[in-house]
Amino acid sequence: MSYIELSNESLSSLGGAANEDEREPEPEPYNDNSIEVTNDGLIIHRYYFPSFKSKQLRWEDIEWVKVGDETNMHWFHVRASGLSYYRNGLWIWWNAKTRLVNKERGTWGLRKMDDIRSTSMLVKLRGSRLVAGAYVKYPTVAAPIISEALDRNHLHNE
Numbered sequence: 001m002s003y004i005e006l007s008n009e010s011l012s013s014l015g016g017a018a019n020e021d022e023r024e025p026e027p028e029p030y031n032d033n034s035i036e037v038t039n040d041g042l043i044i045h046r047y048y049f050p051s052f053k054s055k056q057l058r059w060e061d062i063e064w065v066k067v068g069d070e071t072n073m074h075w076f077h078v079r080a081s082g083l084s085y086y087r088n089g090l091w092i093w094w095n096a097k098t099r100l101v102n103k104e105r106g107t108w109g110l111r112k113m114d115d116i117r118s119t120s121m122l123v124k125l126r127g128s129r130l131v132a133g134a135y136v137k138y139p140t141v142a143a144p145i146i147s148e149a150l151d152r153n154h155l156h157n158e
Contacts (some may be wrong), residue, residue: 030145032137034097035121037145042123044134046096049081055095055132059153063124067136067143073117090131092122097135121146 030037035044040058042065047055066072077084081096119139123132136142 030138030142032142034095034135034137035142037142037149042146044095044123044132047093047132047134049096052096057123057125057132059149061125062150062154063126065124065146065150066122067146068118068120068139071117071120071122073113073120073122075113078116078120084133086122086131090124090129092131092133094133095135 033045035042040056041062042057042059044055044057046052073086077086077092079092079094081094084092084094086092119136121134121136121139121142123134125132
């Protein structure tokens, strides 16, 4: 008895598909030790003060996420940790990160607002006046991953 070996190409030409092709691709993981993107949502590390425990945010609870320049922040919005007023009755609770001080290459001083804004992320939860704020090490990498995960997990009947 002889057997015919079928490849993925031959299966798809016959109208069938291999198991690998049927599954939806897993989202790319992102973890920069300040935020983490998972299948279930976002994890903001060092969120609670003084315990520095993480905060887990489920995708279905998130109303919007702004990363980098779309946060449109100014000096009075930023804190090293804790609470600050954002706008329109919303408050930001920042995770613990020395986002205000420039420690690179042995120079100490305040970072430029453009640098702070470009590495910040704000997460608005549905029905809450509190916005979670976090540092993002690689915002150009994190933003599309977060956006794709939000699109995939949000109900589109809003």
